[in-house]
Every structure is written in C-alpha cells, then in structure tokens.
Amino acid sequence: MTPPRPSHGDHVAVLSPAAALPAKLPAPFDLGLQRMRDELGLVPVEYPTTRQWGASPADRAADINAAFADPTISAILTSIGGNDQIKVLPHLDADLIRANPKPFYGLSDNTNLCVFLDGLGIVSYYGGTVMTVLGRYGSTSPHSMEALRAALFEGGWYDLRPADGWTDMGKDWAEPKHLEEEPELFPGTGWQWHGANQQVEGRLWGGCFEIIDWQIRTARWLRPDEDYDGRVLFLETSEEMPSDAYVYEVLMCLGERGLLQRFSALLMGRAKAWEIGRQTTPNERTAYVEAQHAAVLRAMSEYSPDVPVVLDVDFGHTDPQLVMPYGGRCRIDPGAGTIAVEY
CATH class of the missing domain: 3.50.30.60 (LD-carboxypeptidase A C-terminal domain-like)
Known part of the structure; x- marks a missing residue:
C-alpha cells in the first residue's frame, strides 16, 4: 500500500535511525531543516535520538515506533545514512507500523528500513535525506527537488x-x-x-x-x-x-x-x-x-x-x-x- 501523503504545513518527523550525524555536523542539518520549512512548507519535528550520537538500536527504534504511532506526524524523513541500522530492525513494532503506515524517506543504510517496510507491504521512498538533498551546499538541486516534491505531495506517475x-x-x-x-x-x-x-x-x-x-x-x-x-x-x-x-x-x-x-x-x-x-x-x-x-x-x-x-x-x-x-x-x-x- 502507498501511505497517505503529507500536505503543506504538516508536521513531519526527522529521525536519525542510522547515524546521528547532526550531532557532529549540525550546520548542513540545520540548513536542511530551514529549507524544509521554506522550500517544502513542512514543519520538522526532531525526536530524542535525532541528534544523539551513539544512541542504542533500541532507542533509535523507539523513536521510529513513536513517529509512526503519532497521529500528528504525516511523514518521516531521515537525517542521513550510517552503517548499523540492521541492528534497529529487531526492535521495531511491526504491528504498530502496519496499522499506522506513513511515507518514509531514507537513503544508504536506511535501505534496511525500506526492506523492513517492504516486508510489511508498505511503499517507502529511497532518497530525500535532509543533509544530502535539503542541506546540499550552495542551493538545493532543482532536479532533486522536483522529484522530491512529486513524491511528497503529488503522487502518480513521474x-x-x-x-x-x-x-x-x-x-x-x-x-x-x-x-x-x-x-x-x-x-x-x-x-x-x-x-x-x-x-x-x-x-x-x-x-x-x-x-x-x-x-x-x-x-x-x-x-x-x-x-x-x-x-x-x-x-x-x-x-x-x-x-x-x-x-x-x-x-x-x-x-x-x-x-x-x-x-x-x-x-x-x-x-x-x-x-x-x-x-x-x-x-x-x-x-x-x-x-x-x-x-x-x-x-x-x-x-x-x-x-x-x-x-x-x-x-x-x-x-x-x-x-x-x-x-x-x-x-x-x-x-x-x-x-x-x-x-
């Protein structure tokens, strides 16, 4: 199934399910959050481990579960990738996530979560991380942003x-x-x-x-x-x-x-x-x-x-x-x- 899409003005979770690189490199992350507000019209909501370097797999999974469960959150975007997210998957609540599907955006190590969601029959999105797309140095890429807007808000064939x-x-x-x-x-x-x-x-x-x-x-x-x-x-x-x-x-x-x-x-x-x-x-x-x-x-x-x-x-x-x-x-x-x- 394809989860419902967010609308401009909605609150979206910003998580670090892999590496909490915003803790060590806040400048591109904060720039990405500002562009999320200015260029996408979305309201980012951080969770306890979003900027917590070295958070345990269980704690990161708790943030993921909480974001899916929260009815005020319309989508989930990740800060960036990492290299150990496979340890997070055993701590996820599959029944909760299946009952509350939301669009999930992630790249690299977030492939693990995309595989997990695919196993539940939920469409997710490979791409759109905050630090690489929205926090891109200089300005955002028109090519990347066109695809991201289409995926976030429009749907249909692209x-x-x-x-x-x-x-x-x-x-x-x-x-x-x-x-x-x-x-x-x-x-x-x-x-x-x-x-x-x-x-x-x-x-x-x-x-x-x-x-x-x-x-x-x-x-x-x-x-x-x-x-x-x-x-x-x-x-x-x-x-x-x-x-x-x-x-x-x-x-x-x-x-x-x-x-x-x-x-x-x-x-x-x-x-x-x-x-x-x-x-x-x-x-x-x-x-x-x-x-x-x-x-x-x-x-x-x-x-x-x-x-x-x-x-x-x-x-x-x-x-x-x-x-x-x-x-x-x-x-x-x-x-x-x-x-x-x-x-």
Whole structure:
C-alpha cells in the first residue's frame, strides 16, 4: 500500500535511525531543516535520538515506533545514512507500523528500513535525506527537488530523466563556509542501455548495494524468493566505493542463489568514484566507473541476459538524487529510452 501523503504545513518527523550525524555536523542539518520549512512548507519535528550520537538500536527504534504511532506526524524523513541500522530492525513494532503506515524517506543504510517496510507491504521512498538533498551546499538541486516534491505531495506517475549536470564530489561539512559554495557539475552523460529491449513494468526493490548484501546474508527481513518474481531491481554503491570484484561477486552469489534471475530489469545508480577521504584523479575515476559497469554487465550477461539493464541512473550517493518509490511501480521502455516511477 502507498501511505497517505503529507500536505503543506504538516508536521513531519526527522529521525536519525542510522547515524546521528547532526550531532557532529549540525550546520548542513540545520540548513536542511530551514529549507524544509521554506522550500517544502513542512514543519520538522526532531525526536530524542535525532541528534544523539551513539544512541542504542533500541532507542533509535523507539523513536521510529513513536513517529509512526503519532497521529500528528504525516511523514518521516531521515537525517542521513550510517552503517548499523540492521541492528534497529529487531526492535521495531511491526504491528504498530502496519496499522499506522506513513511515507518514509531514507537513503544508504536506511535501505534496511525500506526492506523492513517492504516486508510489511508498505511503499517507502529511497532518497530525500535532509543533509544530502535539503542541506546540499550552495542551493538545493532543482532536479532533486522536483522529484522530491512529486513524491511528497503529488503522487502518480513521474518520468525520470537523465541529469543535465551531475557530481560525485562533495565538500567538507566540518567547514560551514562551504555551505555557501555552489557545486561544480559535470556535463550529463545520459543513461546506458544494455540487455533486452522489451518493455517492463514491476515493483521496485533494492537500494544501497552493500546493505542489500547485508540483507541477503542475514535473510531475516526478506520476503520468500518467489515474491521477487517480476520486480525491478535497483542498486547503487555507496561512498565506500567498493571494488568491481566485490560488485561482481555479490551479483554472482545472487545468481547462484537463483534470486537475480527473478527480477525483470536492473537499474544501476551512477557509481560514486570520489570521496573526501579518497580523492581520485580524473583518470582514476573514469577507470573505476568503467570497471563497475563491466562487473555489472558481466554478472547480468551470465545470469540474467534477457532483461533490460540501465546504468548511470541518478539515484543514490551522487547528485542529483532522484527519489525511487521502494515497492512502487516502475515502467521501463528501452525502445523509447524512458523510465517512469509511480509515487
């Protein structure tokens, strides 16, 4: 089911179910909250662990449960991702959440919560985190904000489009002066189409590549394998910049399990190839992205050669950051070169 949408003026919960980075980097978070008020017309409501660094999984889960239970809260947005949210899931009240469905927006480690909600039959939204979209240095991205507004307020079918300009390079959030500097964007590259040419429609499932690997390994929150028949797989790698060998091996294992073959298409997000702590040269970045593409296409050609594969779609850890409806429907038309999602 798709939860009811918020309206302008509504109160929305702002949580840190993964890492409470607002405690250490308040400037971009506070900027994001202000833009939530000014550009979206929503009233942010923080919870006890939103700025509590090192909060326990149980305490973070208590905030999630409380946000879903609160009738004055119309949606839930996350501050940013993290790296241990899988520990939060056992503390969630599935019956409470199922009885009080609300739109949930998260990225990266928040894939864990999207998987959990998908298991309850609730559509959530991959994207729209406060610090990355609303707290973006310079100004907000028109491309990202158009998709976020459509997902938040409008619903219906939305045509994704390739970015006219993009970047995977950020600035040090610990230096507030950077918040006033506009990002330098690279020219758009369009999407890369591979595989079969048939039109596809299916419900989206996936998210952050490394977190999906965690979910497959633990296998506590997944649906039965047959429930993924015909769904559209969407994946993107994080700022950890995993190797092409790792990407191939994870897809290989999904293929050997027989799960990869159940999906009707694959959308692969643009690979992040630069990070503050790993500042690659232009040549290194190009080589990294090409190796990532090759790893994905190798695995798909071996295990699922008869489905469409689209590379460099702008969702995930790069900018702009489109919103993907997790569990929502997706239409892919390779002949027309179009991708549409249902918010």
